[in-house]
Amino acid sequence: MMNEEALGWVIRTRDPEFADWAAFTDWLEADSGHAAAYDALMAADAGLADIVPDEPVTIAAPANDPGERGWRPMRWLGGGAVAAALVAAVSLGVMNRTDIYSVTTKPGETRSIALDDGTRVELNGGTTMRFDRHDARFAALDSGEAAFTVKHDASNPFRVTVGDAVFEDAGTVFNIVHSGNATRIGVSEGKVIYNPGAEAISLPAGRALSDDENGLRIMDVAIDAVASWRHGRLTYTNAPVAQISADIARSLGVQLAATPAAGAMRFTGTIRLDRNPELFFAGAAPLMGLTAVKQGDGWLLKEGDGPPR
CATH class of the missing domain: 2.60.120.1440 (Jelly Rolls)
Incomplete structure (x- = not known):
């Protein structure tokens, strides 16, 4: 287990973008054998410098990913949870790719x-x-x-x-x-x-x-109601407003909070999504028996017309 954890830290600290030195120090200090295990694997790993390029190797974006095409950097696979699978590869001077x-x-x-x-x-x-x-x-x-x-x-x-x-x-x-x-x-x-x-x-x-x-x-x-967001609506049966608020924020990309009283209320019905927040809340809030108030860059749902609780 100690060698697996040490190998994970060797892989992570070799990454030029590694920055979690505080966690690495905590791991070293947690057991007197950690430093020795790390140093031994780092010494065995030193030979990689001759075969590993200075820049990450790149591969084409997967064909089933419809995002931006082009070349993507592949990072070294790290983490103690997968280190055991890499021990043989390190002993041969080769790093696996994820x-x-x-x-x-x-x-x-x-x-x-x-x-x-x-x-x-x-x-x-x-x-x-x-x-x-x-x-x-x-x-x-x-x-x-x-x-x-x-x-x-x-x-x-x-x-x-x-x-x-x-x-x-x-x-x-x-x-x-x-x-x-x-x-x-x-x-x-x-x-x-x-x-x-x-x-x-x-x-x-x-x-x-x-x-x-x-x-x-x-x-x-x-x-x-299942995946109704794909059709521009959110459909509920006795759902808490706290859950509905999270769904609205995710679907519309708005910051949305609810007072405790409003969040505990429940709603049954269909809410039509609208990319214009003002138009959306003007219709959706009364439908749920609530009031929507603009607050900075976000919105707040509250009961009726009283002040937020």
Whole structure:
């Protein structure tokens, strides 16, 4: 374990952009053997200077990434969690390259990713996802919201990792939101299996799952409400305004907060999205029984016409 951690630090500190020296120092001081392990691997690694170019090697952007074309730098793969897989490569004087790449959207921006297996992933605003250049059946939602239209293959199921959870498709169209420690998924077609190796909860079309500080809950969901943001609307059944506020901010790219009283209110109905914030809040706030107030660069939702609480 110590050598794996040491190898991770060797890889990270070799990166010219490495800046987390405080964490590196803390790791060295945590155990008297850390420095020796690091020095030994650094000495063995010294031979790489003759074969590693001064500038990062570049490769073409993956064909299934519709973003800006051109050449992208590949960074050294680092981190103690993957160091064990690199020990043999370092002993041979060769560094492995990572096949994982990230796609990020800004708040209010959407993006569609066509994977090589025929699966389509649509990212809402403020979303970060990871994909594998050599495994089109893998995706990880780190934060934000994404809709998945999956090409089913029973022998090689498509899996989405969200934090510690895994969602496995069974011929499926579904939408996942992940924010902080909260995750929710709605299924509009086919079926999704939640944590197939543990709970193995089956979610057919018209079912939803929520996992947050209140625990794991399964409920019904209107099929047309799943990923409704793709069609310029947000549809809810008894949803808290705090959740709706986060969805609005992500979809429109606006800063939005709600007073505690307003955030605890619940709403059932459909809100039409409008890129003009003034027009949007003029219609959406009264629909939810609220008032929207412009505050600096953002907006505040509050109850009625009284002052914010």
